[in-house]
Amino acid sequence: MWLPLLGMLLGFAVGVLAGWEIPDEYSNYLSIAILAAFDTLIGGWRAHLQRTYDELVFITGFFFNIILATTLTFLGIHLGVDLYLAAVFAFGVRLFQNIAIIRRLWLAEWAERRQNREKS
Amino acid sequence: MRRKVRSRVLLTFICFIFGTMLGFSYQHTKEEEPRRQWSDSEWKKEYEYRSALIALQKENRSLKQQLVKKQAELTEWEKKLAEQQSNEVGLAKEAEQLRMHVGKARVKGKGVAVTLSDSSYIPSEASATDYIVHEQHVWKVVHELLISGAEAVAINGQRISHRSYIVCNGPVIEVDGTQHAAPFVISAIGDPDVLSSALELAGGVVDQLVEDHIDVKVEKQKNIVLDPVFAPKP
Numbered sequence: 001m002w003l004p005l006l007g008m009l010l011g012f013a014v015g016v017l018a019g020w021e022i023p024d025e026y027s028n029y030l031s032i033a034i035l036a037a038f039d040t041l042i043g044g045w046r047a048h049l050q051r052t053y054d055e056l057v058f059i060t061g062f063f064f065n066i067i068l069a070t071t072l073t074f075l076g077i078h079l080g081v082d083l084y085l086a087a088v089f090a091f092g093v094r095l096f097q098n099i100a101i102i103r104r105l106w107l108a109e110w111a112e113r114r115q116n117r118e119k120s
Numbered sequence: 121m122r123r124k125v126r127s128r129v130l131l132t133f134i135c136f137i138f139g140t141m142l143g144f145s146y147q148h149t150k151e152e153e154p155r156r157q158w159s160d161s162e163w164k165k166e167y168e169y170r171s172a173l174i175a176l177q178k179e180n181r182s183l184k185q186q187l188v189k190k191q192a193e194l195t196e197w198e199k200k201l202a203e204q205q206s207n208e209v210g211l212a213k214e215a216e217q218l219r220m221h222v223g224k225a226r227v228k229g230k231g232v233a234v235t236l237s238d239s240s241y242i243p244s245e246a247s248a249t250d251y252i253v254h255e256q257h258v259w260k261v262v263h264e265l266l267i268s269g270a271e272a273v274a275i276n277g278q279r280i281s282h283r284s285y286i287v288c289n290g291p292v293i294e295v296d297g298t299q300h301a302a303p304f305v306i307s308a309i310g311d312p313d314v315l316s317s318a319l320e321l322a323g324g325v326v327d328q329l330v331e332d333h334i335d336v337k338v339e340k341q342k343n344i345v346l347d348p349v350f351a352p353k354p
Binding site: 003004006007008009010011012013014015016017019020022027030031033034037038041055058059062079090 | 131141
């Protein structure tokens, strides 16, 4: 359980300290990619809690979502349509849903545990 | 067990990538922040001030240009004024003098009169041309007089200007279209001593003319009056 968290912290440190530069035009892509990645991570967590986690789906979903989101943004910028809004919307909604599901699962677990304790 | 380790490692890897993206984005946003600190009202104010400044600068520039123009005008005026003042005094005089020089006015003064006549002794009819005055002799005298500082020159009373011509026309010579026959009196206004001594230099004009069998007479005169170039014939 600690290893992924450690990896994330390490990555954060690398990202902050590496001092990479990207032009402002590409900051859109970066934020969309982060949103997609975050959504996939939360989705994976929810799947894990629901015991439907599938490694292949998770990994492919992670990269595919990032690529899809950035491609959509790219297309949107070049077509003059704010397509990245669609990505933001879709991922945002899914993010909230997933978090809500996780919360409910936790609640259910907590309630179950309390019932068990009262019983015993 | 191995599968679990593998999935852990993969998850860590993915988390690492995500963390990197997060960190990068964080740092990027933080770098951009100072640029975004301006609020709308501040921008508006800045814009207002800036446009006011630009308008002022524009006005300043146009005013400066006007000033420069006016100054140039003023200098011009001053120059003109100074010129007028200094000119008014000598202008009439100068104009008169210039007119005298170009031959548009009657001139009076001391000078010399050079008379060139054909030789009184002509040995034979065949060589007569060697004993008469030709136009080049007149030229020589006129040139010598002008070089030595004659201010006005006339041939037989006809004023010579800077555009005059002298051509040979058979037994006579033609000066500006008017024919003259020998003897030729070339009168020049200037310093009589200078002019006569210039003509009488050893090996000078007079000597050369004498060599060409011409009777030359140089007279200093106190008072010579020369008419303008195209004076009406008396």
